[in-house]
Each structure stands twice: as C-alpha cells, then as structure tokens.
Amino acid sequence: MGVLEIGTSALRAAYAQLQTTGNNIANASTPGYVRQRVILAEATTTFSGGGFMGRGVDVVTVERQYNDFLAREVYLATSAEAADRARAGALGRLDRLFADSSNGIGAAYDELNAAMADLANRPFDPAARSVLAQRATVLAQRIAVADSRFEQIGADVDRELAQQAVELNQQLAELAAINNRLGALGGNPQVPNDLLDRRDYLIEQVNRKVKADAYINHDQTVSLYAGTGDALVLGADAARVEIATDPENPNVARLVLSSNERPVPINASMLGGGSIAGLLEFRNGDLQESRWQLGQLAGAVAHAYNMQQSLGLDLNGQPGADVFRTGAVRSSGAASNDGNARFTAAITSGEQLRASDYELRFDGTNYEVRRLADGATSSFGSLPIEIDGLEITLDGGAVAPGDRYTIQAASAFAGNFSMVLGDPARWAAAAPAAPKVGAGNAGTVSVASFGITSNDPATAAPVTITFTGPGTYSVSGAGTGDPTGVAYAPGDTISFNGWSLVLDGTPAAGDTITIAPPADPASNNANAAQLLALADRGIVGGKTVTNGYGDLVAGIGARAQAAEAGERASTAWRQSATSARDEISGVNLDEEAARLIQFQQAYQAAARVITASQQMFDALLDATN
Amino acid sequence: MIRTSTASAFDRAIQSMNSQQARLYQLQQQIATGEKLTRAADDPVAAAQATSVRSEITRIEVERRMVGFARTVLQQADTALGTSTDLMNMARDLVLQAGNATMTASDRASIAAEIRSLRDELLAVANTRDGSGAFVFGGQGTRTAPFVETAGVVQYVADPGSQEVGRDVRVSTSLDGHAAFMSIPDGAGGQQSVFDVLDAAIAALSDPAATTADIQAATQAAIDGIDSGLASVSLLRSTVGGQLRMIDQIESSLDNSELDAQARLTDIVGVDLAAAISEFARIHNGLEASMQTYAKLSTTSLFNYIR
Numbered sequence: 001m002g003v004l005e006i007g008t009s010a011l012r013a014a015y016a017q018l019q020t021t022g023n024n025i026a027n028a029s030t031p032g033y034v035r036q037r038v039i040l041a042e043a044t045t046t047f048s049g050g051g052f053m054g055r056g057v058d059v060v061t062v063e064r065q066y067n068d069f070l071a072r073e074v075y076l077a078t079s080a081e082a083a084d085r086a087r088a089g090a091l092g093r094l095d096r097l098f099a100d101s102s103n104g105i106g107a108a109y110d111e112l113n114a115a116m117a118d119l120a121n122r123p124f125d126p127a128a129r130s131v132l133a134q135r136a137t138v139l140a141q142r143i144a145v146a147d148s149r150f151e152q153i154g155a156d157v158d159r160e161l162a163q164q165a166v167e168l169n170q171q172l173a174e175l176a177a178i179n180n181r182l183g184a185l186g187g188n189p190q191v192p193n194d195l196l197d198r199r200d201y202l203i204e205q206v207n208r209k210v211k212a213d214a215y216i217n218h219d220q221t222v223s224l225y226a227g228t229g230d231a232l233v234l235g236a237d238a239a240r241v242e243i244a245t246d247p248e249n250p251n252v253a254r255l256v257l258s259s260n261e262r263p264v265p266i267n268a269s270m271l272g273g274g275s276i277a278g279l280l281e282f283r284n285g286d287l288q289e290s291r292w293q294l295g296q297l298a299g300a301v302a303h304a305y306n307m308q309q310s311l312g313l314d315l316n317g318q319p320g321a322d323v324f325r326t327g328a329v330r331s332s333g334a335a336s337n338d339g340n341a342r343f344t345a346a347i348t349s350g351e352q353l354r355a356s357d358y359e360l361r362f363d364g365t366n367y368e369v370r371r372l373a374d375g376a377t378s379s380f381g382s383l384p385i386e387i388d389g390l391e392i393t394l395d396g397g398a399v400a401p402g403d404r405y406t407i408q409a410a411s412a413f414a415g416n417f418s419m420v421l422g423d424p425a426r427w428a429a430a431a432p433a434a435p436k437v438g439a440g441n442a443g444t445v446s447v448a449s450f451g452i453t454s455n456d457p458a459t460a461a462p463v464t465i466t467f468t469g470p471g472t473y474s475v476s477g478a479g480t481g482d483p484t485g486v487a488y489a490p491g492d493t494i495s496f497n498g499w500s501l502v503l504d505g506t507p508a509a510g511d512t513i514t515i516a517p518p519a520d521p522a523s524n525n526a527n528a529a530q531l532l533a534l535a536d537r538g539i540v541g542g543k544t545v546t547n548g549y550g551d552l553v554a555g556i557g558a559r560a561q562a563a564e565a566g567e568r569a570s571t572a573w574r575q576s577a578t579s580a581r582d583e584i585s586g587v588n589l590d591e592e593a594a595r596l597i598q599f600q601q602a603y604q605a606a607a608r609v610i611t612a613s614q615q616m617f618d619a620l621l622d623a624t625n
Numbered sequence: 626m627i628r629t630s631t632a633s634a635f636d637r638a639i640q641s642m643n644s645q646q647a648r649l650y651q652l653q654q655q656i657a658t659g660e661k662l663t664r665a666a667d668d669p670v671a672a673a674q675a676t677s678v679r680s681e682i683t684r685i686e687v688e689r690r691m692v693g694f695a696r697t698v699l700q701q702a703d704t705a706l707g708t709s710t711d712l713m714n715m716a717r718d719l720v721l722q723a724g725n726a727t728m729t730a731s732d733r734a735s736i737a738a739e740i741r742s743l744r745d746e747l748l749a750v751a752n753t754r755d756g757s758g759a760f761v762f763g764g765q766g767t768r769t770a771p772f773v774e775t776a777g778v779v780q781y782v783a784d785p786g787s788q789e790v791g792r793d794v795r796v797s798t799s800l801d802g803h804a805a806f807m808s809i810p811d812g813a814g815g816q817q818s819v820f821d822v823l824d825a826a827i828a829a830l831s832d833p834a835a836t837t838a839d840i841q842a843a844t845q846a847a848i849d850g851i852d853s854g855l856a857s858v859s860l861l862r863s864t865v866g867g868q869l870r871m872i873d874q875i876e877s878s879l880d881n882s883e884l885d886a887q888a889r890l891t892d893i894v895g896v897d898l899a900a901a902i903s904e905f906a907r908i909h910n911g912l913e914a915s916m917q918t919y920a921k922l923s924t925t926s927l928f929n930y931i932r
Contacts, residue, residue: 029632092666099664106676110683117687120790121694121798122757124768434765434784439808440816447786519784523759523766525798529790535684536792546680547673554673557665564666575640579633586630593927 002053003616007609009056013040014603016059021595028587032201034064035587036193064193068216070581071200077574078204079211079273084570086278088563090157091286095560097149098553105146105297106549108139113535120528123429124315133424140324140419143298147327147414150291157283158253161243164276165255168209169240172224175202176238179221183235187219196220206232210241210255211273227272230257230264243276248334249406251357252284286559288411292355292373293552295410297540298417300548302326303350303389304539305531309421311452311498312428312527319455320428320527327415331360331395331405339400343407345390351539352389357408360385360392364401372406431526432460433499434518443467443508447501450515451530456498462516463496467507477515638919645912652905661896671893678890685883688792689876695796696872699865702761702800705753706862709805710855712750716743716823717851723830724844730833733840737830744823748772748779751806762802763788771802772820779820781807794875796868805861809853812846819857822850 017038027033039060045052098104115132122128178199185191199222203214206224212232215223224233232239239259246252246265255266255276268284271277302324309320331343343360347353356373369387370377378387385392390409421427435450445467452459458479467473467488474484479497488494494501499515518524540548655661665672722728723736752770753761763771764783771783785803789795811817829835829843 092664095664095666106680107683110680114683114687114690117691117790121691122759123766124759125757434786436784436786439785439803440814518765519782520767520769523763523768523788523799525766525788525790533792546677550673550676553665553676554669557667557669557672560664560666561669575637579630579637582630582633583628586628586633588628589631590927591628593931597931 002055003613004610006054006056007606007613009043009058010606010609011603013038013057013059014599014606016062017599018596018603020062021592021599024587025589025592025596028589028592032197032204033587034066034193034197034200034585036062036064039063061190062193064196065584066196066200067581067584070577070584072214073577074574074581075204075207075212075214076273077570077577079207079277081567081570081574082208082275083211083273083278083281084563084567086275087282087286088560088567090153090279090282091556091560091563094150094153094287094290095556097153098146098556103142104549104553105139105142106546106553108135108142109535109545109549111135112139113532116528116532116535119427119429120525120532123525123528124522126424129315129424129427132427133419133421136323136421137419139301140417143294143301143414143417146294147291147298147417150287150294151415154251154283154287157279157287158243161253161276161279161283164209164279165241165243168206168276169238171202171206171209172233172238172240175199175206175222175224175233176236178202179233180236182219182221185219191220207274209274210271210276226257226266227277228266228270230266231259232257241276248332248404249357249408250332251288251406251408251411253280254284255280286556289355289373290552290556290559291414292357292410293548293555295413295415296353296355297414297545297548297552298324299326299347299353299410299413300350300540301545302413302417303347303353304534304537307350308527308531308534309428310455311431311530313430313432313521313524314428315425315522317521318426319432321421321426323419323421323427325416325418325420326413327417329390329392329407329409329412331407334404337400337403337405339403340397341399341403341405342395342397343392343405344395345392345407345409347389348386348391349389351541353410353541354388355410355541356388357406357411358387358392360405360407362399362401362403427528429528429531430518430521430524431530432517432521433497433515434524434526435501436514436516438512438514441508441511443470443511444505445507445511445513446504447513448504449502450499450526452499452527453495454498458497459499460517461497462514465494465501465513465515467509467511469509470506473507635923638915638922642912642915642919645908645915649905649908649912652901652908655896656898656901656905659896659898660894661901662894675890675893678886678893682883682886682890684792685879685886689879691790692796692872692875692879695790695798696869698755698761698798698800699796699869699872701753701755702865703862703869705750705761706805706858706865708750709747709858710862712743712747713819713851713855713858716740716747716826717848717855719743720826720830720844720847720851724840726837730835733830733835734833737827740823740827740830744820744827747806747823748774748820751802759799760802761800762805763799764801764803766799772806774820777824779818781818791875794871796872796875800861800865805858806854808857809850812849817850819850819854822847822854825850 020036020038024035041058041060043055043058045054112132112135115128115135118125118128119132178195181195182191203212203222203224206212211227213225217223221235222233223231226232230239237259239257242256242258243253244256246254254268255271256263257266258264268277268280271280305324306322309323312320314320326347329345333339333341354371354373356371359370359372361368367380367383367385368377369380369385371388383392383394392407431452433452435447437446456479461478463475463477463480465473465475468485471488473486473488475486475496476482490506491502501513501515503513536544538544543551654663662668662672662675719736719740723733751762751772755761758768760767760771765786766788767783771781773780773782781803783802785801787797787801788799789797806820807818808816809819809822826843826847829839
C-alpha cells in the first residue's frame with residue numbers, strides 16, 4: 001500500500017505543478033498577474049521498526065512570487081510618473097497652442113506697429129487709418145482668443161479630472177469589496193491568489209490617479225491612505241473623491257474627499273503624485289500663472305494705448321477715445337462670509353500691473369490684500385485700495401468683519417479683450433498743441449523736443465514764452481500763472497499745462513516761442529509718433545510688449561520642457577522599479593518551458609511508481625493463485 | 626540570479642523602438658522645415674530670442690518704410706528748391722537788366738511782366754504736393770496749400786517747422802516753407818517773403834512815373850532781397866541734402882541690422898543640417914538594429930525545442 005500511496009502523492013504533486021506552470025504560461029501577459037509556485041513538503045514519516053519510512057510528498061500551498069518592498073517602490077514610481085506625465089501632456093498642449101509664431105500675438109503686434117508708422121507718415125490718410133483699425137482689431141482678437149484657449153484647456157482639464165475621479169471611485173470601491181471578501185476568510189492562511197493579484201493591481205491603478213500608501217494587514221486586507229494622510233480605503237469602506245471648483249476662487253479646482261463624515265477639501269500640493277495631482281498642479285499653477293501673464297500684457301497694452309490716445313486729438317479734433325477694452329475685474333466671496341460685497345478694479349498704471357489675482361480679507365478694521373502669485377501681503381485702512389497699478393473699489397454690497405474675497409484681476413483682463421475705437425477717424429494722431437518759434441526771432445533758438453505728458457484742461461490754451469535775455473524768460477497764457485523772470489539754462493525743460501518743451505540754440509532778448517493748437521490738426525502726427533514709440537517702451541512690467549509676450553511663450557515652453565524632463569526621469573524610475581518587481585513576479589516563458597519538462601518527467605515517474613506498485617500487487621496475486 | 630519577465634522584455638523592446646521612432650520623426654521634421662524649434666519647449670530661451678528677433682526684423686522693415694517715404698518727400702523738396710533757385714536767379718537777372726539806364730518805361734513794364742510770371746511759378750513750386758496729397762513745404766502739416774495769396778499778398782498759413790518720423794534718427798516728411806520763402810530781413814528789423822520782394826520790384830518797374838533814382842533804389846532792394854532769398858533756399862536745400870545722405874546711411878545701417886538679425890534668427894531657430902542628418906542616420910541604424918535583435922529574440926524560445 002505504501003508504494004501506491006507514495007506514487008499517488010507524487011502524481012498529485014506533479015499534477016499541481018503542471019497546473020501551476022500552465023497557469024503561469026496562460027497568464028504570462030496578464031496585467032497584475034504574479035507568478036505562482038507550488039510549495040511541496042515531505043509527508044510525515046512512519047516508524048517501521050527498521051527506521052522511519054518516507055510516505056511521499058504533500059502539496060502545502062500555491063505561493064505567489066512577490067516582494068512587498070519592490071511592489072511599494074512600483075506604486076511610488078507609478079504615482080510620480082503619472083503626475084509628471086499628466087502635467088507634461090497638458091503643458092505640451094498649451095505649448096503647441098502658442099508655438100505658431102506667424103499667427104500669434106507677437107506677429108499681430110508687429111503688424112499694428114507697421115500700420116502705426118503709416119499713420120505717422122500721413123496722419124490724415126483714410127487708408128492708413130482703416131488699416132490701423134483692422135490691425136488693432138486683429139491684435140485684440142488674438143489676445144481674446146488666447147485667453148479663451150486658456151479657458152478651453154482649463155475646461156478640458158476639469159472634464160479629464162472628473163473622469164479620473166469617476167474611475168478612481170470605482171477602483172476604491174472595488175478594493176473595499178476585495179477587502180470585504182478577504183476579511184470574510186477570517187485570517188485563513190490559504191487565500192485565493194487571484195484576489196491578491198487583483199488587490200495589488202488595483203493599488204497600482206489607484207496610484208496612477210493619486211499617490212496612495214498601502215498597508216497590507218495580517219488578513220491580507222489593505223488600508224489605503226492619500227498623501228495627505230486621509231483614508232481612501234479602510235476595511236470594507238471606500239472614500240469617494242470629487243473634483244469641485246473652489247467656492248472662493250472659481251479659477252481654482254480642488255479635490256474633495258468624502259467618507260462617512262463631511263467632505264474634506266484636499267490640499268492639492270500635498271497629494272504628492274498621481275495624474276490627478278499632476279492635472280491639478282497644471283490647472284491651478286501652470287495654466288493660472290500663464291493666463292495671469294497674458295492678462296498682465298493685455299491690461300498693460302490697453303492702458304498704455306488708451307492713455308496715449310487720450311493725450312491726442314482725432315481727425316475730428318476730439319480728444320482720443322479708448323482703443324482697447326479689457327475684461328472687467330470681478331470678485332467672489334467665501335461661503336463663510338457674512339457680508340455680500342462685490343469688488344471691481346480699474347487700471348491706474350499699466351506698467352505696474354502684476355501677473356496675479358488677489359485675495360482680500362477684512363478683519364473689521366483693516367483690509368489685508370494678498371497677491372496670489374507670490375503671497376505678498378499689504379494692509380490698507382480704507383477703500384479704495386491702490387495696489388500694483390490697480391485701484392480696487394467696492395462695486396456693491398457691504399463688507400463684514402472676517403470676510404474673504406478673491407479679486408480676479410490679471411485673470412480677467414485678456415477675457416473678451418476688444419478693440420472699441422470704431423471709426424478709424426478716431427485715431428488720435430495729432431497733438432492738441434504744437435510749438436512755433438517766433439517769426440522775427442533774433443536768436444538761434446529752435447525746438448529740440450515737444451511732448452504732451454498729461455491730460456490738462458489747458459493743454460491747448462495759447463501760451464507765449466518770451467525770452468527777456470539768454471538766461472530768463474516770462475510766460476503768458478491761460479493755466480500758466482503768467483510767471484516772469486524764470487531762469488533758463490540751455491537744455492532746461494519748460495513745462496506748463498501738461499506739455500513739456502526742450503529747446504536747442506541760444507535765445508536772444510525778445511525771442512518768442514508760442515504753444516498753440518496746430519493750424520491743421522488733421523495733418524499733425526505728433527501723437528501718432530508717440531503711439532508708435534510705445535512699441536519701444538517698457539509698458540509691460542518694464543518690458544516691451546514684444547519681450548513681454550516672448551516671456552509668456554518662453555515661460556510656457558520652459559514649464560513644458562521641465563515637465564517633460566521630469567516625466568523622463570520618473571518614467572525611467574518606474575521602468576526600473578517595474579523591472580525589479582517583475583524579475584521576481586513576472587513570468588519567463590523559457591523557465592516555464594523547462595519546468596514543464598521537469599514536471600512532466602516527474603508525473604511520468606510518479607505514474608511509473610503506481611504501475612510498479614500494481615505490477616507488484618499482480619505478482620503477489622499470481623504467487624498466491 | 627536575474628530573471629527576466631518575458632512580458633516586460635517585450636514591453637521594453639517596444640518602448641525603446643517607440644522612443645527611437647519618435648526622435649526620428651522629430652529629426653525628419655526639423656530637416657524638412659529647416660527649423661530646429663518646432664515648439665517653445667524644444668528650447669524656451671531660444672524661443673524667446675526668436676520672438677524678439679522676428680519682431681526686430683519687422684521693426685526694421687517699418688523703419689525702412691518710414692525713411693523711404695521721407696526720401697521721396699525730400700527728393701521732391703530738393704527738386705523744388707532747385708527750381709526755386711533757378712526762378713529766383715532768372716528774376717535777379719531781369720531786375721539787373723531793368724536797372725540799366727538805357728531801359729525805357731515800356732521795356733521795364735515788359736520785364737516786370739516777365740518777373741510776374743516767374744513769381745507765380747515760384748508760388749506754384751512752393752506749394753508742391755507730395756504723392757500722398759500733403760505739401761512738401763507744409764511745415765508741421767497741412768492738407769491745404771501752405772502758401773496762400775490774399776489781396777495780392779502771399780502768406781504762409783501752415784505752422785512753421787517740420788514734421789518728422791523715425792525711431793532713433795528723425796527725418797523730415799514735411800519741410801519748413803516759412804524758413805525757405807518767408808523769412809527775409811526787410812531792412813527795418815522785420816521779415817518779408819521772397820514774394821514780397823518780387824512784388825515790390827514788379828510794382829516799381831511797372832510804374833511809368835518812376836525816376837531813375839526810384840528805379841535804382843528798387844532794383845538794389847530787389848537784388849538784396851533775392852540774394853537773401855537765395856541764401857534761405859540754399860540753406861534749406863543743404864539741410865535736405867544732409868537728410869538725404871543721412872537716409873542713405875540709415876538705410877544701409879538698416880540693411881546691416883536686418884542681415885545681422887536674419888543671421889541671428891538662423892542661429893537660433895535654424896537646424897544644423899549636418900548634425901541633424903548624422904543623428905538621423907545614427908538613430909536609424911540603432912532602430913534597425915533594435916528591430917533585428919527583437920526579431921531574433923522573439924523567435925528564441927525553449928518551446929520551439931519541445932517536441
């Protein structure tokens with residue numbers, strides 16, 4: 001009996017091994033599959049008087065070839081790669097949108113200046129004026145389109161985030177269900193391997209979405225925690241995640257976690273990894289900051305051109321009207337606010353504008369304004385608030401102590417950016433006043449430069465400057481106060497009524513310079529020349545429009561480049577971690593082929609043992625017959 | 626012992642071929658377009674420089690157009706001032722002729738008529754239009770004739786001075802007609818125009834009752850006035866000549882700047898063809914080798930030998 005029993009146990013063992021090898025071969029390409037191996041042990045021996053006799057082989061268990069440490073490394077690397085990949089992908093899309101140099105804002109601005117030069121050449125030429133109006137319209141459209149692209153990408157990312165949240169919730173729910181089944185086994189050491197494979201596969205999938213620390217409990221259930229420490233899966237309970245707009249700032253998306261208790265907003269910067277973290281970083285950081293930069297440019301351009309327009313006269317002799325209109329600044333209040341104030345802001349200095357929105361808090365006495373781009377705060381005792389070239393005013397409602405508002409400044413300017421001049425005759429090419437050197441002057445004095453520097457009601461009032469000698473002059477005319485005996489040195493700037501004048505040469509006693517409206521304002525090009533000169537001035541935070549736009553494009557490019565480098569690094573890490581894990585857990589078909597031969601031979605040998613036992617039994621029967 | 630998972634070995638081989646192929650397509654695009662920057666992320670700093678250089682090239686073209694326009698105006702001014710000089714010299718000769726004691730009153734009257742037509746021609750030249758409908762001697766700018774004759778007296782109704790364009794060096798697109806034709810000392814501390822001088826000569830020569838002394842005084846005053854006028858015109862003409870020479874210099878410096886900017890642009894965005902093609906060949910070889918080894922490896926299996 002002993003030989004048959006031993007042969008049968010060997011047959012059973014070899015069969016189990018062949019089955020496991022077959023399963024390994026079958027699942028060689030199954031995601032999440034962990035190679036299995038049959039663990040055998042000698043059967044308990046029996047004492048026969050002549051020593052202990054072996055009783056065959058026992059199949060102890062089918063073991064997964066798995067290393068917990070290597071698996072964790074894969075989770076970590078997977079979440080890092082997913083975050084970098086998601087951010088790099090979104091940035092790459094943004095970068096491609098701004099790559100077209102011939103159709104971009106920069107090219108449109110160059111075209112505007114070419115048309116402005118024609119206006120300066122012949123300010124009354126209707127063709128030059130209408131071409132200029134078209135170019136300004138194109139520039140405005142390009143800015144508005146760029147902003148709507150930012151918005152479009154933001155909306156696409158929001159949809160993507162919502163989709164990922166749906167998938168994540170399914171995965172978390174499935175993990176909780178697996179925990180439930182594993183828990184029901186009550187700690188039995190024989191656990192279905194497919195369930196553990198599925199568990200580990202899901203942990204990896206969850207890590208693609210958000211970085212999750214996995215703790216495997218003694219009953220093989222998993223406890224999963226987000227990077228913030230919040231539980232994602234505990235036992236049979238799964239948290240639900242949701243992507244929601246921050247009620248205090250509609251430009252910010254965030255992840256909200258709800259378990260059995262009330263929903264908890266998750267600080268995106270503490271998520272630590274996963275595509276949701278990468279997309280949130282892009283959405284709330286890269287996209288927001290780039291859009292702020294565009295808004296800064298739009299606000300600065302509008303303010304500089306409108307300001308210069310207002311200093312000139314149009315073809316109808318009227319003061320120049322606004323050329324560009326920016327999107328309006330609005331505010332949004334926190335849910336916890338007692339007050340219902342609405343704020344708006346006007347640009348007071350385009351050059352001082354910053355690429356940022358602001359947060360305003362009222363403590364009952366002071367208004368604290370925080371620049372969101374860099375967190376710098378300033379305190380103000382009263383409204384309106386002057387900050388960074390903006391004047392923030394109350395647009396309605398009332399502020400209550402403890403209130404918090406987000407003021408969308410730079411994020412608003414480029415939206416609906418439009419050209420509002422209308423009639424091309426309204427380009428203010430002319431200056432409202434021009435200098436004339438007295439016809440009978442005896443000295444050599446001539447005009448070196450003359451410019452309108454500010455809006456003054458008396459700018460166009462006729463003013464006569466009369467030199468009483470080479471070193472003194474007197475002034476007569478409305479708005480000047482008619483000073484006499486003013487000291488003069490060559491190169492001095494003479495400023496009255498919003499204009500400023502610099503002379504060349506030496507005046508003689510009795511010489512006059514008169515400032516008066518030009519004889520034919522339609523032919524005067526002084527303000528057109530100033531409008532053209534804006535192209536060379538640092539009107540965007542101290543940079544020219546061209547350089548400001550170049551910075552925007554290069555900034556996006558640099559972010560995309562850095563994100564792609566990060567992605568390459570984390571992909572290499574994930575690949576090496578996966579390889580290390582798969583060296584242990586992956587199936588090698590050649591190895592399985594070799595095992596197949598080995599176990600087949602074992603099976604044949606075991607079968608031979610059984611045949612031998614039968615032949616022995618037959619021999620015994622023959623002997624007794 | 627290092628085991629290799631068959632599935633991940635295949636994955637790695639596919640990834641490696643994918644990345645080589647992606648780089649090949651990128652290089653192919655660079656070689657085809659001649660530009661190495663297909664998007665800002667390829668080289669953000671270069672992208673910013675390229676934006677700025679492209680804008681500079683447009684700016685150079687704008688500047689060239691502006692000085693080109695000024696050149697046409699100044700050339701017209703130069704011609705007009707030359708004609709004015711000729712007309713004034715002819716008038717001067719006639720005045721000298723009329724001062725000759727052998728001249729009769731009727732001789733002087735016919736000379737006066739000749740001077741009259743020269744003076745009218747001069748007025749027309751002073752009101753020369755440029756191609757765009759403005760006036761060459763329009764001072765600070767005017768759409769109507771700057772020299773207007775009212776009750777026989779020519780007046781300058783535009784603002785004296787000039788209109789100028791240009792970024793660094795400014796050149797005139799409208800010249801000071803007042804300085805050219807209207808500012809001749811009248812001998813009494815005031816100013817008169819060249820037209821006033823000619824009108825006075827015409828009046829004196831047309832007067833049948835004029836005495837020899839009257840004629841002599843009148844011709845002397847006319848000669849002095851015309852000489853002053855010639856001096857004013859030639860002063861402006863030399864300014865115009867100076868500006869035309871300056872425009873030549875500006876244009877040649879704009880040409881240099883544009884060449885320089887184009888060269889910089891090529892440096893920044895242009896692809897180094899030799900390097901790109903050799904990298905293409907290298908990666909192409911690598912990809913072919915990967916494919917061959919992949920094909921070999923994938924057919925090597927122990928299962929092939931189990932019969």
